[in-house]
Amino acid sequence: MAVAGLKGKRQRVKEAAGALSMSKGGNMQKLGELALQKGERVPVELLALTYGSLVRQVIADYESIEEVNKQLDLMGYNIGVRLADDFFAKSGVSDCRSFQDSAEIVAKVGFKMYLNVQASVDLWNADNTAYSILFDENPLAEFTELPEEYAQLSFSNLVCGVIRGALEMLLLVVKCEFVRSTLQGNEMNEIRISLVEMLRESAPEDDED
Amino acid sequence: MKTDKAARLFRIPHGTREGSVGMEINPALAITKPDSSITEPCKLTPIEAPQVACVAVIGERNSQLFLKIYLDALVDLPYHQSQGPEVKMEEVLYSTLDIFDDYIDGSSRKTIYLGRMATVASIRLYGLLTVTNLKLIVGVRSITESDAYMKNMLIKIYRLTVKSLLNPFQPIDLMIHSRKLETGIEELVGEFPNHKPVSGPNK
Numbered sequence: 001m002a003v004a005g006l007k008g009k010r011q012r013v014k015e016a017a018g019a020l021s022m023s024k025g026g027n028m029q030k031l032g033e034l035a036l037q038k039g040e041r042v043p044v045e046l047l048a049l050t051y052g053s054l055v056r057q058v059i060a061d062y063e064s065i066e067e068v069n070k071q072l073d074l075m076g077y078n079i080g081v082r083l084a085d086d087f088f089a090k091s092g093v094s095d096c097r098s099f100q101d102s103a104e105i106v107a108k109v110g111f112k113m114y115l116n117v118q119a120s121v122d123l124w125n126a127d128n129t130a131y132s133i134l135f136d137e138n139p140l141a142e143f144t145e146l147p148e149e150y151a152q153l154s155f156s157n158l159v160c161g162v163i164r165g166a167l168e169m170l171l172l173v174v175k176c177e178f179v180r181s182t183l184q185g186n187e188m189n190e191i192r193i194s195l196v197e198m199l200r201e202s203a204p205e206d207d208e209d
Numbered sequence: 210m211k212t213d214k215a216a217r218l219f220r221i222p223h224g225t226r227e228g229s230v231g232m233e234i235n236p237a238l239a240i241t242k243p244d245s246s247i248t249e250p251c252k253l254t255p256i257e258a259p260q261v262a263c264v265a266v267i268g269e270r271n272s273q274l275f276l277k278i279y280l281d282a283l284v285d286l287p288y289h290q291s292q293g294p295e296v297k298m299e300e301v302l303y304s305t306l307d308i309f310d311d312y313i314d315g316s317s318r319k320t321i322y323l324g325r326m327a328t329v330a331s332i333r334l335y336g337l338l339t340v341t342n343l344k345l346i347v348g349v350r351s352i353t354e355s356d357a358y359m360k361n362m363l364i365k366i367y368r369l370t371v372k373s374l375l376n377p378f379q380p381i382d383l384m385i386h387s388r389k390l391e392t393g394i395e396e397l398v399g400e401f402p403n404h405k406p407v408s409g410p411n412k
Contacts, residue, residue, distance in 0.1 A: 045375065052377025143375035145387055150378070 028093075028104045032112030035091045039113065048142040055155060069154045073176075076161020083162060084169035087113070099172055099195045100128055106163055106193075107133045115139055115159075123192075130194035138182065138189055146183050154178045160191060171199040258284040260404040262332045262348040264394055265302050266370050266385070269342040274385045275370065276302075277394060282350055286330045301329050302346055305336060309344045320367075322360045337363035343370070351403065362397060369393040 055072065062068050087093070091109050096102055103121045111119040111133070119135035140156045154160075160176040167174050173196045180190040262282035266275035278295045288297035308326045312318070323336035326346075333352075337345040337360070345363050373379060373387035398404055 049375060049377070052375075056377050143372055143377075145373075145376050145378065145389060147378050147386065 028108035029112070031091055031093060032109040035109065035113040036116055038090065044139050044142055047139055048144070051140045051156075051158070052144060054158075055153075059150070059153075065150065065152045069152075069157050072154070072157035073161040073164070076158035076163075077165040077168075078161075079158070080162040080165020080167075081169055082165075083114075084166040087166065096170060099174075099198070102167055102170065102172060103131045103133075103193070106167070107135075110163075110166070111135065123190075125194075130192065132179070133191045133193065135189050136182065136187070141181075141183050144183060151184065154181070155183050156181070156189075163191070163193060167193075168199075171201065173197045173199060258282050258350060260349055260351045261398045261401050262350060263298055263302065263346070264348075264366065264398065265344075265346045266366070267302075267306065267344040267346070268382050270382060271303075271306055271344075272382050272384075274343075274383075275390065275394075277391075277398075279398075282332070282348075284331075286332065298332075298348070301327075301332075301334070302348070305334055305346060306344065309336060309338050312338055313342055322356075322363065324356055324359075335359040335363060337367060339367060343367070345370070349401070351401075354402070362401070365397055366394060369397075 054075075055068075058068050058071050058075075059065075062071060087110060091113060093105055093109055096105050107119040107121045111117045116139065117135050117137055119133050121131055122134055123132040124130070138156055140159070144155060146153060146155065154177070157178065160178060164174055164176045167176075175194045175196055177192055178189065179192045180186040180188060182189055259279050259282045261279055263278045264275070265273070265277075268274045276299070278298050280295055283294040283298055286294050286297055286301075288294045305326050308323065312321055312323070318340065320340055321338045323338060325333050326336045327334045331350050332348045333350070334346055334348045339345070345366050347359065347363060347366070349359070369390050370385070373385050373390040374381070376387060379385060379387065
């Protein structure tokens with residue numbers, strides 16, 4: 001394994017990317033599977049029906065589809081900020097602070113552990129500030145078929161909120177949205193995650209007056 | 210290709226239904242005498258007609274959830290001049306609901322396979338009544354399919370219907386709009402031995 005500190009960041013990412021299938025990615029995959037095994041299972045019908053019911057209620061409460069999408073994201077955000085700690089407690093992943101590391105962790109470990117979904121990371125942009133998570137099955141939308149009037153609805157937007165909230169706990173402020181979804185006729189689901197800013201840990205305020 | 214020997218235009222359907230409780234045939238289904246206003250539909254001969262005539266799912270309160278009629282299979286179904294054969298087929302389907310009702314009496318029961326409920330012209334109607342009073346009906350022309358096959362087919366349709374009802378956007382007790390259900394039933398019907406739709410389903 002390369003000695004991380006001595007090489008440039010770009011070089012490090014390239015090596016990491018190259019080693020993905022060999023060690024790092026495979027390692028992440030295993031962690032995901034182990035964490036999934038340890039966790040409790042829930043029947044997919046219960047999850048899908050609960051989520052579907054939630055979405056329908058949000059639609060009933062808000063007028064525009066955009067507003068619905070926003071609310072789903074907000075709900076997800078509230079879940080994500082809490083889920084981050086649960087994730088680190090259960091998955092065994094060591095602390096992750098770089099945006100690049102977060103990609104594999106979210107896709108390989110997070111998705112596997114919480115959704116039992118096999119996801120992959122791809123489509124990095126030129127300066128490594130954005131990537132896509134690709135997956136074909138989505139248990140939240142297992143039985144869902146979108147009627148025409150809700151074609152603009154991002155049904156599983158909650159997931160985007162969860163990712164946004166969880167990454168923010170790692171001081172990574174990101175923008176997260178579905179760009180493709182199987183519900184809207186595409187063959188794969190794609191969530192695009194772009195880095196907005198990295199927060200600095202602020203020193204605690206002096207208690208002394 | 211096997212022909213239905215008894216496929217005459219004005220056949221009177223008689224009562225024995227294999228594999229089901231002995232019940233009287235619903236008199237509404239019997240065609241008793243030639244009526245001058247009845248015309249012969251479709252140009253296909255009985256030999257060429259596709260085997261599956263219709264698939265229907267009817268809800269607890271007798272609302273229509275799913276209906277697919279294969280027009281070309283209604284070859285020798287007599288119908289009144291003012292309607293079309295598909296309307297007659299729908300009428301026939303609805304008249305079988307009485308047969309289902311006999312099993313709905315408030316007592317607890319499992320899903321019941323009713324077997325061959327009725328025969329009209331050369332179309333036999335097989336039914337399945339679920340615990341939740343969902344009624345599934347398949348009409349076929351064939352005389353060779355076993356009860357076990359029909360029961361299996363109805364159960365598969367039931368499973369597909371259940372999946373489509375799990376769609377959160379599907380209102381309960383209203384017509385089911387589901388591409389997955391339609392494709393699923395198309396496939397099932399396509400697998401039916403000797404079913405060869407000529408011009409595709411009507412509805």
